[in-house]
Amino acid sequence: MKPTRGHRLRLEQPGRERKMLSESSSFLKGVMLGSIFCALFTMLGHIRIGHGNRADHHEHHHLQAPNKEDISKISEAERMELSKSFRVYCIVLVKPKDVSLWAAVKETWTKHCDKAEFFSSENVKVFESINVDTNDMWLMMRKAYKYAFDKYRDQYNWFFLARPTTFAVIENLKYFLLKKDPSQPFYLGHTVKSGDLEYVSVDGGIVLSIESMKRLNSLLNVPEKCPEQGGMIWKISEDKQLAVCLKYAGIFAENAEDADGKDVFNTKSVGLFIKEAMTNHPNQVVEGCCSDMAVTFNGLTPNQMHVMMYGVYRLRAFGHIFNDALVFLPPNGSEND
Amino acid sequence: MASKSWVNFLAFFCGSAIGFFLCSQLFSNLLGERGDTQPNMLHNDPHARHSDDNGYSHLKGQVNFNADASQHKDENTDIAENLYQKVKILCWVMTSPQNLEKKAKHVKATWAQRCNKVLFMSSEENQDFPAVGLKTKEGREQLYWKTIKAFQYVHDHYLEDADWFMKADDDTYVILDNLRWLLSKYNPEQPIYFGRRFKPYVKQGYMSGGAGYVLSKEALRRFVNAFKTEKCTHSSSIEDLALGRCMEIINVEAGDSRDTTGKETFHPFVPEHHLIKGYLPKTFWYWNYNYYPPV
Numbered sequence: 001m002k003p004t005r006g007h008r009l010r011l012e013q014p015g016r017e018r019k020m021l022s023e024s025s026s027f028l029k030g031v032m033l034g035s036i037f038c039a040l041f042t043m044l045g046h047i048r049i050g051h052g053n054r055a056d057h058h059e060h061h062h063l064q065a066p067n068k069e070d071i072s073k074i075s076e077a078e079r080m081e082l083s084k085s086f087r088v089y090c091i092v093l094v095k096p097k098d099v100s101l102w103a104a105v106k107e108t109w110t111k112h113c114d115k116a117e118f119f120s121s122e123n124v125k126v127f128e129s130i131n132v133d134t135n136d137m138w139l140m141m142r143k144a145y146k147y148a149f150d151k152y153r154d155q156y157n158w159f160f161l162a163r164p165t166t167f168a169v170i171e172n173l174k175y176f177l178l179k180k181d182p183s184q185p186f187y188l189g190h191t192v193k194s195g196d197l198e199y200v201s202v203d204g205g206i207v208l209s210i211e212s213m214k215r216l217n218s219l220l221n222v223p224e225k226c227p228e229q230g231g232m233i234w235k236i237s238e239d240k241q242l243a244v245c246l247k248y249a250g251i252f253a254e255n256a257e258d259a260d261g262k263d264v265f266n267t268k269s270v271g272l273f274i275k276e277a278m279t280n281h282p283n284q285v286v287e288g289c290c291s292d293m294a295v296t297f298n299g300l301t302p303n304q305m306h307v308m309m310y311g312v313y314r315l316r317a318f319g320h321i322f323n324d325a326l327v328f329l330p331p332n333g334s335e336n337d
Numbered sequence: 338m339a340s341k342s343w344v345n346f347l348a349f350f351c352g353s354a355i356g357f358f359l360c361s362q363l364f365s366n367l368l369g370e371r372g373d374t375q376p377n378m379l380h381n382d383p384h385a386r387h388s389d390d391n392g393y394s395h396l397k398g399q400v401n402f403n404a405d406a407s408q409h410k411d412e413n414t415d416i417a418e419n420l421y422q423k424v425k426i427l428c429w430v431m432t433s434p435q436n437l438e439k440k441a442k443h444v445k446a447t448w449a450q451r452c453n454k455v456l457f458m459s460s461e462e463n464q465d466f467p468a469v470g471l472k473t474k475e476g477r478e479q480l481y482w483k484t485i486k487a488f489q490y491v492h493d494h495y496l497e498d499a500d501w502f503m504k505a506d507d508d509t510y511v512i513l514d515n516l517r518w519l520l521s522k523y524n525p526e527q528p529i530y531f532g533r534r535f536k537p538y539v540k541q542g543y544m545s546g547g548a549g550y551v552l553s554k555e556a557l558r559r560f561v562n563a564f565k566t567e568k569c570t571h572s573s574s575i576e577d578l579a580l581g582r583c584m585e586i587i588n589v590e591a592g593d594s595r596d597t598t599g600k601e602t603f604h605p606f607v608p609e610h611h612l613i614k615g616y617l618p619k620t621f622w623y624w625n626y627n628y629y630p631p632v
Contacts (some may be wrong), residue, residue: 026345030352037353038360067409233361285446303609303616310612317514319417 019086034316041233061198063188064252065264065293066178071325083326086174089156091144093137094164096124101164102125104302108309112170112330114156119144134308137246138153138238139228142220145208149217157182162205167308171328173295176264176277179328182209183274183317187246190265190296191255198253205296207256215249255327262291269299270308413509421453424517426551427499428452429487433475434461434508437468440507451513454498458487480546480576485564488552492561500525502557505549516551519594519602525554530584531594533603534628535577541591542628543581548603550577556589564586599632 074082090113094102102118106127110116119140120129132143139159148159158177160272162168180186190204200206208216219226226245243253256264273289281288290297300308389445428449432441441457445466460483462470469488473479484504491502501520506509523529531553532544544550552560560583563569569583584591594602605623610616617623 022346023344027348027352030349030354031356031359032351032352033349034356034358035360038357042361303613306609306612310608316513317417317512318518319414319420319514321413322418323411323413325411 002077009289035068038233050227054157055294060262061191061252061254062261063180063186063256065176065258066258067257067259068325070179074278078179079326082178083328085172086158086177086328087114087156088158088160088170088173089114089148089152090168090170091159091161092116092118092164093140093144093161094118094124094129095121095135098164099124099126100302101305104166104305108305109168109170113160114331115152119147119150136235138235138241141202141238141242142226142228142288145213146217146220149213153210153213157210159208159210160205161202161208162296163202164207164299165300166203166296167294167300167305168205169294169312169328172264172293174328175293175326184209185212185215185232185249185251187251188254188265189213190255190263190267194240197240197243199240200253200265201267202237202239203267203298204263205298206242208221212249212251215251216242216246219245219249256295258291258293261290264291264294265296267292267298271298271304272299358579359497380407404512415515417517419515420517420521421451424501424521425453425499426494426501426503426513426516426520427456428503428505428511428513429458429491430505430507431458431480431483431487432459434459434463434468434506435475437463441466441468444505444507444509448511448513452503454495456487456491456495458483458490460581481571481574481579484572484580488557489561489564496554496557499545500554501551502554503549503551506547509547509549511549515602520551523553527553528555528559528587528589529553529557529592530556530589531592531603533601533605534591534594535581535626536628537626538578539581539585539591541585543578543584543591545603545605545626546577546580547605550580550603552589556584559587559589560584581632593629595629599629601627601629 023082030222071079088280090110092102092110102124104127106118108114116130118127119132120127121132121135121140123129123131130144130147132139132140134143144161145159148156158173160168160173161172175287186207186209187200188207189200191198193199216226224250246252258264272286277285277289297308395506430441430449432442432444437457437459445455445457457466457468458471458476460471460473460479462468469487469490471483473482473486473491487504488502501537503511519531530544530550532550533548534542535545536542560569560580563586564581568586571579572582573579581591596602604611606617
């Protein structure tokens with residue numbers, strides 16, 4: 001009895017070890033197989049996206065602001081006409097958690113859009129918004145663009161989309177767009193390259209001409225080109241998805257710059273730029289920092305939005321006169337001016 | 338046996354799930370998918386008496402903000418230049434040895450360049466910066482001493498070099514062009530001084546220290562002489578209040594620095610505090626101190 005038990009025990013031990021060995025090897029084999037599948041899916045997913053490479057080439061990646069001299073050559077009457085012909089519709093995508101930024105944005109720069117509407121993931125009692133009934137940023141963006149196009153295609157020729165952390169100077173946007181024909185497919189802002197894809201970062205604000213809106217909207221119903229869920233396994237950011245979709249329509253991202261080559265749409269705040277400038281080029285802090293005709297800055301707190309509004313539109317140094325070739329007046333009722 | 342292969346299968350399955358998950362995390366990190374991250378925001382709490390903790394304001398080497406270089410090529414500065422010649426302002430900045438690199442340096446690189454003359458006043462001399470040594474100690478209780486000595490220094494060395502004499506802290510920003518606009522309507526031989534006027538304690542009011550204040554040439558003369566003749570003494574360490582009391586004694590008028598719409602032009606706090614409704618609580622002392630009603 002004892003010896004047999006002991007004998008059995010001895011027999012069991014190597015058996016158990018063998019069992020554990022085979023279990024761990026199964027486990028390891030499982031891990032390897034899992035990783036291989038995962039890698040396969042990722043690569044397939046990427047190939048699928050990169051597939052949108054059209055043969056059409058576009059000349060400009062960098063768009064420049066108009067030249068002062070060119071503007072002064074235009075007659076006074078034509079300039080008046082020009083300044084009135086720009087109608088910018090602003091889309092701000094918000095979520096309930098953004099409520100304090102939403103309030104600041106609503107009170108400040110969006111008043112200078114010809115029309116501004118807030119698209120929210122769900123209804124928020126405090127503010128009016130268009131409820132898109134989804135939490136997914138790409139779906140929000142799609143619905144907002146579709147709504148804006150369906151309703152306002154005849155009334156606005158430029159569409160500007162921003163996050164509530166962004167501050168925008170719409171007059172500088174209009175100046176930048178001055179000599180650009182909205183019946184051409186423009187898609188501009190602060191561009192970023194990710195592999196083969198060049199896209200406009202949503203943080204800096206996205207500008208679409210009416211032609212781009214038209215083409216985009218016709219593709220929104222084509223799931224092979226403009227899927228609602230672009231990435232196969234994990235989410236791809238909404239600004240990248242937009243770029244992919246627009247590529248199918250032959251529209252390519254262009255980086256907006258001023259005459260000195262400085263970015264006009266910024267994904268960082270002024271404070272951050274200054275901090276970096278003090279480290280990187282302490283002799284040229286202001287000159288190296290930012291464009292004088294910047295359109296956007298991102299990463300602002302609600303308080304900073306109010307300070308920007310004051311600094312951009314109200315505070316003036318007496319005795320300095322700026323002879324702006326054009327004046328864009330904000331719509332009536334935007335008391336901040 | 339059956340149970341053995343079942344356990345094996347389970348192990349395999351768990352392994353593949355874990356492998357897949359780890360791999361996906363790795364890839365999503367590599368691809369840098371942006372989640373719902375709040376962008377990096379600067380949190381500046383101006384109430385904290387300016388203790389810059391991140392050390393970013395420590396600069397090595399010269400900082401040039403190109404304050405004079407005209408960024409805007411279509412800018413006409415004739416009026417501003419004209420006023421620069423007509424209304425000469427000497428600025429002196431209240432600072433300390435430990436703040437020279439941290440704060441005074443930035444004042445020097447920015448708005449101070451627009452003064453006709455600028456001096457940095459510290460307890461100790463610093464030839465490199467350069468800063469004037471007032472031969473006092475440092476600290477809040479020394480503020481009035483430093484102020485008296487600073488004005489004496491300015492009077493003794495630079496009285497004829499300017500018409501107006503502005504005192505500012507090293508955490509104050511002054512828009513000189515607008516200051517000249519205000520002062521251009523007054524005669525520097527008038528005994529008058531301007532700042533953010535507060536009403537308590539002094540009949541004609543006194544000027545907030547934090548918002549900065551500016552004395553006319555005559556006011557400066559009278560202030561310095563008052564200490565020689567002991568009309569005024571170092572009566573307290575509360576700089577702005579004590580100075581305000583002295584001004585009243587020597588008949589220097591507390592001027593009205595508001596703009597043509599009645600809005601204040603000197604501000605004791607950062608812009609956020611003044612721009613945002615409700616930022617300063619209704620019970621805050623400030624609301625009872627202002628000499629003029631808010632507009």
